[in-house]
Amino acid sequence: IMNLIYRHPNEKQRIPGSNELAAMFGVGRATVTRVLRSLTEGGYLEGHRGIGTFTKHQNFIPVRGEMPPLVGLLAGDGKYFYYPYHVWSLMANSGLALTRGGCNVRTLNLTGPDEETLYTEITHQYLDGLVALDIGPQRFELIRRLREEAGLKVILQVTGNIDADAVGADSFSFDFRQAGVEIGRRLLAEGRSKLYFIFLNEVTAYLLEGIRSAFAAAGKTPEVTAFDWGSPGVFSEIAERLRAEAPEALYVHGEHYDTVRDILDECGIDTRKQCRLVAESHAIHSEYHGLRIDIPFEETGFEIGKRIARHFRDPSLAPEHRSIPLSVSPDGL
Template sequence: MSAIGTSEYMKIRRYVMNLILHAGKDPVQIPTINDLSEKFGVSRPTVSKAMKELTSEGYIIGRRGIGSFTNPAKISPSSFGRQLPLIGISLGNGLMVHLDKYYGNILAELLKKIVAMPAIVHLVSTGSSDKKQIICDIMNEQLNALVVVDGNSFVSDLRKMGLKVVTTTETHRLTPGSVSPDYDAWGYLCGKQLLKENRRNIVFLHDKEPWNASYNGFRRAFREAGAPLNEKFFLKDYRSSLTELKNMVHYGVQVDAVVDTLWVNNEVAEILMADNPELVKTCALVHNAFSAPQNSGFHEICYEIPFEQIAEETAELLRLQFAGDKAGMDIRKIPMKMIIK
């Protein structure tokens, strides 16, 4: 195996687990150490060590003179009696290490909806950021389908190789067989609300993908009202955005609202208050419900990411792909709720 690949142990382990799963109630013979060594490009002593551990854990039963067999009794009885599909979930390119609020919640809802299909879920972890290696790692998992969260550089390759794939994404660059929140529609809705509240000088933090996904919706709402937004107020970079905002407030620029797509919690409120405490009465904060400051005193317009619906629609596209229905390659945009505080 390549030095940066998935560990040898996990390769053998996953292979045996897949054998058990697909065998259902019947023990299935496992290839010999020589065969496994060749198949996975792993040294014989390493395969031997992994097999010994799997045996001591009870996943494999050795039969003297015959060979090694999977032990169906070791998998959860809930998987018995049916051939459940094995569905992988890959976060980004499968190298995701730390899960924040966004990834924790989207993964949670996907897990719930996919095991209820019913299916068995495998969290895909690749051993490299190299596209070829990722594709190879994923194909080795013997999955029946894959959900890719916020990554699609390798999706079309996997589909060409016959794998069913659904992507869920935060961006507005939608590809077939994908589910995403409808940021554009929400931006339009929120823009209309800001117009109704007579707010015209609006600062947008972080005009960069995917953070700016809703900005075109805002632009459209204001353009339609004949009051196009000031493009100078669309700030570019996270760090400089906050400094620029600080300067704008300092120099007395009238700011009616700040659209914060960054989930930075109290920082925007603090910047506004530090220089001009009166802003709490006139300026609105627009942000994710997750990062809403506690009792900030500001007028707030929040959006909620519809994690549960995204996961439900993802499972639905999977079901359609399994049924061979073309609608499994639909592009589904999920409306987001606007909450005014």
């Protein structure tokens, strides 16, 4: 009903009858009656005796008589219980750029357990475009269908380094591999080769790949102990390892920094000289000595929003991929 109002701002649209709506949404007629009464009381619908129920003109309709493009913001598979910093920063800044660029925005919360259900849910959002954030390669086929079958303008922020040709849509990714190369070079310069890597996942794997590449270029091999975030009791395992020995360097991913830092302090490991810390800057909330990875989430989110807004102004705009460089700098050294 809200889509009918949005797409036909200056026309009254007759909505289906209560029996048809009940069948359409798989609910009881009493539920439909209650919802329609609520929408009527809210000023979205009006009834005409003997004719039916119609949408009602809304004052938010622009003077020119049409609504701006409607763009959905989707994080991952749409089932996030909360948004961590990196996702919210990308969403918020994409939304700002989109609304500044003349689009309207809505966030998407989905429930589908498989790709087919997700496709149906997204196409039932009545969107003109989609910003998909924190997306992995496993969703590329879904994105292709949304573009080619549903006709959505889509732009992605992809987790990790990717082959741009594999996406087929506008995409942004952060160059974790090159950041890993820079970290590897700095560890080599300090004579550090024994590394604890917390945690290994589909994104940080590129970081570790870059570190190993830098060591290989110098004819050396790092001694890496990698921990899997999904392992039961992983923090107890980390604490046990750190009590037994202190690594020369330790990378800790994102929001796990504070937990691992507490474990280091409990084990009496000196992070100034004994063990070089490596962490993303957005996760650091206290005094820090180590290598800091700066990821431009805010700037990238804004560029994503600007890019998809351009597609509505220029439908012939060809898809492009942008690999965003990350900076690695010493902090507190």
